[in-house]
Amino acid sequence: MNKELIIRSGSSDVDFALLKNGKLIELHKEEDTNNIAVGDIMLAKIHKPVQGLNAAFVNVGYEKEAFLHYHDLGPQLTTLLKFVKDVSTGKQKDFSLKDFKIESDINKNGSILEVLKPGQPILVQIVKEPISTKGPRLSSELSIAGRYLVLVPFSERISISQKIEDKAEKDRLKRIVQSIKPKGFGVIVRTVAQGKKVAELDKDLQNLVNRWILMCKKIPRANYPSKVLSEVNKAGAILRDVFNESFSGIHTNDDTLYDQIREYLYEIAPDKVNIVKLYQSSVPIFERFHIERQIKTSFGRTVSMSKGAYLVIEHTEALHVIDVNSGNHSNKATNQENTAYEVNLIAASEIARQLRLRDMGGIIVVDFIDMNNGENRQKLYEFLREEMKDDRAKHKILPPSKFGLIQITRQRVRPELHIKTREENPNQGGEIEAPIVIIDKITTELEKIMSESTYKGRICLNAHPFIAAYLTNGFLSIRVKWFLKYKRWIRILPRDAYTYLEYRFKTNEGTPL
Numbered sequence: 001m002n003k004e005l006i007i008r009s010g011s012s013d014v015d016f017a018l019l020k021n022g023k024l025i026e027l028h029k030e031e032d033t034n035n036i037a038v039g040d041i042m043l044a045k046i047h048k049p050v051q052g053l054n055a056a057f058v059n060v061g062y063e064k065e066a067f068l069h070y071h072d073l074g075p076q077l078t079t080l081l082k083f084v085k086d087v088s089t090g091k092q093k094d095f096s097l098k099d100f101k102i103e104s105d106i107n108k109n110g111s112i113l114e115v116l117k118p119g120q121p122i123l124v125q126i127v128k129e130p131i132s133t134k135g136p137r138l139s140s141e142l143s144i145a146g147r148y149l150v151l152v153p154f155s156e157r158i159s160i161s162q163k164i165e166d167k168a169e170k171d172r173l174k175r176i177v178q179s180i181k182p183k184g185f186g187v188i189v190r191t192v193a194q195g196k197k198v199a200e201l202d203k204d205l206q207n208l209v210n211r212w213i214l215m216c217k218k219i220p221r222a223n224y225p226s227k228v229l230s231e232v233n234k235a236g237a238i239l240r241d242v243f244n245e246s247f248s249g250i251h252t253n254d255d256t257l258y259d260q261i262r263e264y265l266y267e268i269a270p271d272k273v274n275i276v277k278l279y280q281s282s283v284p285i286f287e288r289f290h291i292e293r294q295i296k297t298s299f300g301r302t303v304s305m306s307k308g309a310y311l312v313i314e315h316t317e318a319l320h321v322i323d324v325n326s327g328n329h330s331n332k333a334t335n336q337e338n339t340a341y342e343v344n345l346i347a348a349s350e351i352a353r354q355l356r357l358r359d360m361g362g363i364i365v366v367d368f369i370d371m372n373n374g375e376n377r378q379k380l381y382e383f384l385r386e387e388m389k390d391d392r393a394k395h396k397i398l399p400p401s402k403f404g405l406i407q408i409t410r411q412r413v414r415p416e417l418h419i420k421t422r423e424e425n426p427n428q429g430g431e432i433e434a435p436i437v438i439i440d441k442i443t444t445e446l447e448k449i450m451s452e453s454t455y456k457g458r459i460c461l462n463a464h465p466f467i468a469a470y471l472t473n474g475f476l477s478i479r480v481k482w483f484l485k486y487k488r489w490i491r492i493l494p495r496d497a498y499t500y501l502e503y504r505f506k507t508n509e510g511t512p513l
Contacts, residue, residue: 002246003247005018008285009254035061039231045058046058046119054070060138062135067134068138070110073106073115074140077140078106079103083154087216095212096183097182098183146190146240148189150188158189177201180198180205236264239268262276309346322354322364322366341380348368381399446486457508459488461492461506462503
């Protein structure tokens with residue numbers, strides 16, 4: 001398994017594409033205008049506690065007020081409020097917390113009016129970016145994430161990632177952290193800490209403590225509201241969360257990002273510094289790595305899969321619905337059950353990719369093709385869970401219902417990624433799918449014909465003149481690539497009567513295939 005990170009820097013934003021074996025699995029955008037990001041810590045004041053919601057609205061400098069629910073206050077709220085007050089007035093100048101008195105936990109079933117008052121200063125962290133008509137979602141249970149560890153102020157608890165299953169390794173990590181952890185701080189051990197030595201964990205921990213101290217130094221002279229600690233830049237955050245030994249390349253077209261990434265890798269993985277490359281070709285970087293093509297074919301309402309199957313993805317205000325269709329899939333399976341099982345496995349793999357790619361959150365309902373065999377349904381459920389194992393967003397997958405539906409909840413922390421994949425129709429007005437999407441469908445159908453049809457004569461493709469020209473353009477055209485792959489020459493015939501989306505595969509005698 002090879003992973004590559006492709007970073008395209010423009011005049012006002014930066015795009016990050018994560019590839020797994022050449023296939024696009026994540027796409028992120030960092031815009032200069034976006035001043036609210038998950039992980040940022042803000043110094044703000046409570047605007048209005050609302051008893052009916054058991055929550056408070058907080059002004060963090062965004063056009064819509066942020067939302068802080070009682071359950072997101074954290075048990076150490078009283079300690080946090082006292083610390084902020086003492087630091088703001090200059091009474092507290094030691095930020096290490098080793099001598100700071102920890103107050104009693106708040107009542108977990110209490111009322112917002114009992115603990116917060118209008119105008120009260122507080123440190124809050126962005127846990128969810130503004131989505132639709134809602135402002136940011138906040139938490140006052142602060143955490144600062146590093147490569148291997150997460151620092152939690154006003155706590156003494158040590159937690160180990162649930163993804164680390166080896167009990168001996170868990171015990172080893174817990175002993176190490178217990179020996180290096182400063183008083184007054186809790187620590188969460190991340191999955192990537194597995195197998196790391198004490199020196200590496202200690203260095204990461206000291207970096208986090210230093211970030212905490214630098215943040216505290218800003219508080220006495222900060223205005224309300226203001227950002228006192230920023231999440232690391234997007235490139236650093238992605239590398240911190242996903243980088244591992246499977247990475248084979250990091251490519252960027254920006255000199256500054258190139259230097260920053262090399263410097264970051266030198267700190268966390270010196271032996272991998274040489275995989276960072278500065279891209280300098282005249283061909284756009286996303287074109288060179290075939291990312292633009294994958295974006296066009298992956299973000300539409302309909303998503304094509306192998307063997308003629310496809311997904312239909314619908315979005316509503318409350319949930320996302322994904323319908324699995326076999327299309328004209330008809331392989332050599334002995335019965336309908338085997339065909340349904342095969343298509344469902346293909347769909348499960350693509351659905352796991354789509355959730356990460358579009359960053360879909362909330363409730364997702366998947367309507368797989370019905371299967372009568374209970375063992376097949378269980379295998380599909382386990383396969384989907386395995387495919388979503390690498391998904392960093394918190395998620396839960398329920399077993400298939402009596403109707404064959406699988407329900408997924410996935411953490412939503414930022415707006416879903418929407419990319420326009422339709423273009424102006426040159427024939428009749430309105431909009432149609434982009435040419436590359438049509439080419440992808442044609443290629444998928446040809447692959448099916450080559451693998452399943454018994455016809456050995458010349459194959460003819462009738463298509464709109466624009467599409468026919470696209471397929472035959474250039475010395476190494478798409479048709480030539482088909483010939484090199486299948487060892488059969490496809491005759492392409494322009495048809496003026498066809499609409500832009502229309503095409504037909506036929507035998508040399510004109511019989512539809």
